Amino acid sequence: MCSFYRNSLLRGAALFMGSLFLLLAFSCNNQHHFIKDKKLRERVKQDFASRDSLLGGEITKQRFSFGDKEITDEVRGALEFLYAYMPLSDVIDYSQHDLAKDVYSSLQAREEMPWGDLVPEKVFLHFVLPPRVNNETLDASRPLFYKELKERVKGLSMRQAALEVNHWCHEWVTYAPSDARTRSPLATKRNALGRCGEESTFTVAALRAVGIPARQVYTPRWAHTDDNHAWVEVWIEGKWYFLGACEPAADLNIAWFNSSVVRAMLVHTKVFGYYEGPEEVLQRTPNFTEINCIDNYITTRKAEVRVVDKEGKPVPNATVRYCIYNYSEFYPVAKLESDDQGTSVLSVGYGDMIVWASKGDLMGYALSKSDQKEPLTITLTTFDELPASAEFSIIPPKGEALPTTATEEAIALNDKRLTEEDSIRKAYELTFAPTKEEVKLSQAWGLPEGELTQLYTTARSNIHHLIDFIEKASNKSLALAFLQALSAKDQSDIERSLLDAFFAKVPDEATSFELEYLYNPRIHYEHLSNWQKELEILKDISDNPQEIFDFINQKVIVDDVLNRNGKPISPAGVIKWGRADLHSIKIAYVAALRYKGIPARINESTRAVEYSLNKGAEWHKVDFESQSITLPKKGRLDLVRTPDTSTEPKYYSHFTIARMDDRNSFPATIYYDYTLSNELRTLFATPQELEEGNYIIVSGTRMASGTVLAHVEKFKVSEGTTTKQSVKVPVDPDDVSVIGSINAEATYLSVPNLEPVSIISTTGRGYFVLAILKRGTEPTNHALKDLERVQTQLNAWGRPFLLLFTNEHDYKGYKKEEFPTLPSNLTYGVDLNGAIEKMVREAVNSTSSDLPLVIVADSFGRVVFVRQGYTISLGDQILSILPKL
Numbered sequence: 001m002c003s004f005y006r007n008s009l010l011r012g013a014a015l016f017m018g019s020l021f022l023l024l025a026f027s028c029n030n031q032h033h034f035i036k037d038k039k040l041r042e043r044v045k046q047d048f049a050s051r052d053s054l055l056g057g058e059i060t061k062q063r064f065s066f067g068d069k070e071i072t073d074e075v076r077g078a079l080e081f082l083y084a085y086m087p088l089s090d091v092i093d094y095s096q097h098d099l100a101k102d103v104y105s106s107l108q109a110r111e112e113m114p115w116g117d118l119v120p121e122k123v124f125l126h127f128v129l130p131p132r133v134n135n136e137t138l139d140a141s142r143p144l145f146y147k148e149l150k151e152r153v154k155g156l157s158m159r160q161a162a163l164e165v166n167h168w169c170h171e172w173v174t175y176a177p178s179d180a181r182t183r184s185p186l187a188t189k190r191n192a193l194g195r196c197g198e199e200s201t202f203t204v205a206a207l208r209a210v211g212i213p214a215r216q217v218y219t220p221r222w223a224h225t226d227d228n229h230a231w232v233e234v235w236i237e238g239k240w241y242f243l244g245a246c247e248p249a250a251d252l253n254i255a256w257f258n259s260s261v262v263r264a265m266l267v268h269t270k271v272f273g274y275y276e277g278p279e280e281v282l283q284r285t286p287n288f289t290e291i292n293c294i295d296n297y298i299t300t301r302k303a304e305v306r307v308v309d310k311e312g313k314p315v316p317n318a319t320v321r322y323c324i325y326n327y328s329e330f331y332p333v334a335k336l337e338s339d340d341q342g343t344s345v346l347s348v349g350y351g352d353m354i355v356w357a358s359k360g361d362l363m364g365y366a367l368s369k370s371d372q373k374e375p376l377t378i379t380l381t382t383f384d385e386l387p388a389s390a391e392f393s394i395i396p397p398k399g400e401a402l403p404t405t406a407t408e409e410a411i412a413l414n415d416k417r418l419t420e421e422d423s424i425r426k427a428y429e430l431t432f433a434p435t436k437e438e439v440k441l442s443q444a445w446g447l448p449e450g451e452l453t454q455l456y457t458t459a460r461s462n463i464h465h466l467i468d469f470i471e472k473a474s475n476k477s478l479a480l481a482f483l484q485a486l487s488a489k490d491q492s493d494i495e496r497s498l499l500d501a502f503f504a505k506v507p508d509e510a511t512s513f514e515l516e517y518l519y520n521p522r523i524h525y526e527h528l529s530n531w532q533k534e535l536e537i538l539k540d541i542s543d544n545p546q547e548i549f550d551f552i553n554q555k556v557i558v559d560d561v562l563n564r565n566g567k568p569i570s571p572a573g574v575i576k577w578g579r580a581d582l583h584s585i586k587i588a589y590v591a592a593l594r595y596k597g598i599p600a601r602i603n604e605s606t607r608a609v610e611y612s613l614n615k616g617a618e619w620h621k622v623d624f625e626s627q628s629i630t631l632p633k634k635g636r637l638d639l640v641r642t643p644d645t646s647t648e649p650k651y652y653s654h655f656t657i658a659r660m661d662d663r664n665s666f667p668a669t670i671y672y673d674y675t676l677s678n679e680l681r682t683l684f685a686t687p688q689e690l691e692e693g694n695y696i697i698v699s700g701t702r703m704a705s706g707t708v709l710a711h712v713e714k715f716k717v718s719e720g721t722t723t724k725q726s727v728k729v730p731v732d733p734d735d736v737s738v739i740g741s742i743n744a745e746a747t748y749l750s751v752p753n754l755e756p757v758s759i760i761s762t763t764g765r766g767y768f769v770l771a772i773l774k775r776g777t778e779p780t781n782h783a784l785k786d787l788e789r790v791q792t793q794l795n796a797w798g799r800p801f802l803l804l805f806t807n808e809h810d811y812k813g814y815k816k817e818e819f820p821t822l823p824s825n826l827t828y829g830v831d832l833n834g835a836i837e838k839m840v841r842e843a844v845n846s847t848s849s850d851l852p853l854v855i856v857a858d859s860f861g862r863v864v865f866v867r868q869g870y871t872i873s874l875g876d877q878i879l880s881i882l883p884k885l
Contacts, residue, residue, distance in 0.1 A: 034077025036121055043274060048084035051286070054562070055091070055579065059083050063096040071100060078103040078129060085273040086132070087287045087566030088559065088580065092573035093529075094138045102131045105143035109211035112150065115158040116211050122276075123235055127213035130272035133201040134216055134230075135567045137527040139184040145209035153210055159252065162212055162234045162241075166248040169203045171421045172428075173246045175745065178489050181525040187493045190461045192429050196245065200230040203245035207234060217242070217269045217293050220333040221326035223351045223396035224263045224706030225860040226652075226741070228326075231255060233269075233293070240296055248421075250406035250414040256765050256859075262399030263706065265324055265349045266333045267293045270565065280347050282334055285564040292334075292347055298399060300347040303368045304375040307342040307357045314342030315380055318359040321666060322346050322368075325394050325708045329656045329669045329698055330354045330365075343375065351397035358665035365712075367392045383660055383694045389713040391730060396706040432460045438467050445476045452480070458488040465496045475508050482506060485515040490522055501530045513616055517599035523590045524568070524583075524602045531571035531588075535595040543596040545611055546629060549622065552589055558582055582624055589622065605671050606659075606691070621691075625663060633719040636687035637695075641680055642728045647701075648845050649727045651678040653741060655699035659691065667696050679845070680727060690717045699729050704736035704864040704885045736884040740843035741861045748804055749830040751811055759836075762802055762827050765859045767885055769801045769878065772837045774851040775810040779870040783852045784819045790875035794823040797882055804831040806851070840866075856881065 035041040052059040063083060064076070071079075082099065083091065090099075106129050110116040119128065131138055152168060153161035176193035185205040188194040194202060200216040207214035213235035221228050233240045234252070244255035261267070270288040271277075279291035294300055307318040316339060321332035336344045338357070355376060356365040362380035406414075434456050442452045452467075459466050466483055473479035482503055483491060502521045510519060521528050541551055557579045563569060569577075569584035571591035580588070586602060586609045593600035593611050600611040603619070610619040621632045637657075641649055649655050651672055658667030670690075672678060695717060700710035709730035717723050731737060744760040759770065773780045787794065787801075794801075801823050805811040808830050831837055840846075840853055843863055850869030856878060857863045865881055867874060 034074050035081065035125070040122065040125075044081050044084050047274065047286070048080045051084055051562070055577075058577070059091060063091065063099075066097065066100070074107060075100060075103050078107070081125060081273070082130065085287055088563035088577075089567045089569045089573070089584070090132060090138060092577050093527075093570050098138070098140055099131070101140065102142040103129070105146050105209065106211070109146055109150075109209065113153075113161075113211040115161070118158065118237060119211065119213055119235070123213045126271050126273055126275050127215055127235060128208050128211055130208075131205075132272065133204045134182060134197065134270070135565070136182040136198070136201045137184040137187070137567065139186045141185040141189075141205050142209050144186070145206050149206065149210050158212065159236050161210060162207060162214075162236060162243070162252065163248065165206050165210060165212070166203060166232075166243055166246070167417060167421060169199070169206055169246045170248050170418065171424045173199055173202055174422075174425060175199060175246070177745075179487055179525070181489060181527075183489070183493060191492050192425055192460065194246070196230045199247075200232050200245035203232050203243075207232070212236075215269045215271065216245075217267050219261070219264045219267050221265075221324040221331045222260065222263070223265045223324050223326075223349065223353075224260070225702070225858075225862060226327050227860065229257060229260070231257065233296070240293075242296070248414060248418065250410035251404070253402065254404045254406060258404065259401035259765065261297050262402060263349065263351070263397045264294065264297065265351050265353060265397065266322070266346075267297060268334070269293055282336070282346075286561055287564050287566060294347060294349060297402065298349055298397070301350055301370060303346045303348045303353060303355070303372075305338075305344045305355050305357065305368065306375040306377045307338045307344070307359075307364075308377060308379055309362075310379060310381065312379075314338075314340070315357075315359055316340045316342060318342065318344075318357050318380065319664065319666075320344040321356045321358075322348065323354040323356055325354065325698075325700060325710055327652045327656070328654055328700055329658065330356060330667070332356070332666075349397040350399075352392075352394045354392070354394070356666060361665055363660075363665040367394065370395065370397070383665075383714065386714055389711065391712075392708075392710045394700075394708040394710055396708075429460075432456075432463055434463060434467065438464075441467065441471070445470070447477060447480060455480075455483065455491065459491045462492050462494065466491065466499075469496060469499050469503075473503070478506065478508060478510065479503065481510075481512065482515055482519070485512070485520050486522060490528065494521075494528055498528055498530055501532060505532075511615075514599065517601050517612070517616075518594055518597070520594075523571075523587045526568040526584075526587050527570065529570040529572060531575075531591050532595065534572035534575045535592055537575060538592055538595060541596075543598060545593060545598060545620070545622070548592050548596060549589065549627075549629065552585065552592065553627070556580055556585055556588070558585065586622075586624060589624075604673070607668075607671075633692040634689045635692055635717040635719055636722040637684070637690050637717055638687040638722050638724045639680060639684040639697075640724070640726055642726045645727065645729045646731070647729055647739070649680040649699065649729050650740075651680070651683060653678070653738075654701065654729050655680070655697060655727050657690075658696050658698065660694040660696070662693075667698075687722050692717055692719045697725060697727065699727050701730055701732075702738040702862070703732065704738065704862075704881070707735075736864050736881050738862045738864055739866055740845065740863045742839050742843045742855075742857055742863060744857070744859050744861045746836055746839055747832070748802075748836055749808075749832050751808075751828050751830060754808065754830065756832070757829070759802065760859050762829075763800045763859065767799050767856060767858045767864075769799070769854065769856055770836075770840070771801070771803050771852050771854040772831055772840065773803055773805055773810075773814075775805060775814045777851070779850070780852045781818075783854065783867075783871060783874045784822065786871075786874040786876070787823060788819060788821045788875075790879055791821050791823055793879055794875065795825070797879075798825065800825045800827065802827050802829065804829045804836060806831055806834065806837070856885075 153164055172189045173194050178195050183198050185202045188198045188202045204214040204216050215233050217233050218230040232245045233242050241252035270290050275289035282290040307315040318338040320336045322334045323330035323332050334346055338344045350370045353368045355368050357378045364378040364380045366378050368376045470476050470479045506519045559579050560581045563581040568587055569580045571588040574580040574584050574588040590600040598611050603610050609622040612619050622629050656669050658669045661668045696714050700708045702708050711728045711730050715725050745758050747756040747758050750757045844866045854867045855863050856865035
């Protein structure tokens, strides 16, 4: 076994016995156990002792040291439970003092809240006590949230309190997309925005703070549309209910996804510790138990798979990935292992899935159909023996929306509260605005006009710290460039002390390349931290990347078990504790290279660790698994669309490219920056360099029903050669397909008050018609008259129409009386600066400026119909697609 993977079992054997002895001695002398269930208590004892010994007794030495402060036996017992299962990142990077405060607050809530006695011990341990929800940064939110919320929920029932906490969450936070790093609950609260994973983490943290059991549940990918979603389940008097995080409803089990979750294939959560509940277990690790919650929502089927070799013999211990077609890739939502009979079984919704099985360098894939009666058999072969291509019709689950029980009066009252809460949050957001003096600073500092404008938008509550940072910098242009090298999310929550520490190392002559890959504190999606002091241990080592690699190799033990799916360990923690998961070690190695003056990165496309010695002209690849540093062999890929593909293919919308991973025989998607153009003709305007290897291209068309017509094709890239490959996008001329995607959260100006309003807040969930009009022109007038002609049928359809004018002047000149019989569910507005028109044009690949521009889309942003300019029988054309939606 290579030294990088050496284990420390021998070193920890003696410590294990010592830890176990101390723990048993403590428990014998303590008659007031924190955990009353004897069987559970014994398991926790064993797991804590095992964990502590594996870490050389450092948990006992470092994490139960509180100086001259005493902790109660109850708190000690709670800490032992938490440290028995915490991911290594929390053991290393989260202070025992802060964790003890979390415990005290949790015990206080259990004592003071009227439902405290109603929560069973196991439910409390797994769904109240743990401060960690998912992969967020831990913070001091538990006691602070309890202080804010305890009076607010006073006198309420457990159910009412859960709803009230969600109203509080909505006062502080609303939805906005962002990058993959998950903010801490307090950072989300300060920022007033969060993606669904952050909103649900924030809401779970708030519910647990008042002693209400809660968990974040997640559908890794929808089957009927692209993207995913996370929400919250709360335990109320023996039963789990769901709610939309920061999206209060009139009652539990009401959310915008009531009609979507019935079409889900999998809903899962990772429960802290060793959990034994009624749900299907997907995997157990030393940190968590992953469970399948899909049965809480729908009737499921058993997707049974049998993995065999070419002789038809069962293959045990094969990796079986259950995959959903989403964003034009086969995304694994569950990974299981075949049993001795080569069998794997998963409870899923009544839809189709691609199942990919592999073992060593052998692999195979097939479609698991919802109506399949017999186990799906997958035969493992080499890549070369896989079929050259394959086509699938992948049908998602169908189903009626989950029923709701709220009365119309309750819904109306809730809607009124939502408006009030929006006002409270918007008033808070006004404090983000720069002062008049700060607005003038750009000119006073000699910076180009408008350079600070974008920063005002992205930094939000952090803007005043950033302005102060620039003001105190001697080289203000460099300070601004340093901030601009950070992500928008980092700009909004980076600590001032970190800015000062890292900027102090930046020379005046630093280039944009160096600001990105040498002086940037951001490496991947880790929590930003100051690792420079701990890396001083490298000062006597040369700046040779191989020597730095060898040093970390000898210094750090790879442990992909104790931090399984956890938040990355800080580079300082990796070096100090000498034990980490491989991803954290990769981040630490990049930090070490940067500390030694070598530009380095984790490649966003391939996730490989790379460094450059010639200003980015070449990037050396560092392979930790094989312990090699190489200049990868590369060829070129010339990608074109097939002649029968009428749509301009877009990456993620219509196709993706994946390289076969050499170690697990599963295609790893190559990621491109989706903020740039993702059209095939742009990405592959010229042949692009790719690392030598085996590849597949996954392409497809999603129909309006959610069904996907998918095509898979394999190819190879060889060193020094150009591979020509085509993208085939299957179509069904008799069905309605998804043309493109818009952001349904985009805003327009309502009339007459001209306030920003989102599309989705106007249209609600489901399909809608959006039209951008040019007042007084024949094409616009003709289109409106066409809609009037079929008003009765469109009213029967019942979906909303949003008609936007290009400016306020056009709207004021529009005469509604000229079009008296337009569909009744109609809203007018103004397209601010043409932003929505631009978005729609890009979504449907339109280069024309003709108006009107009319689309039919849904609240997921899927565009299924478009007409532009002068059009005959627009209303009839819209009606013709409705039966197919």
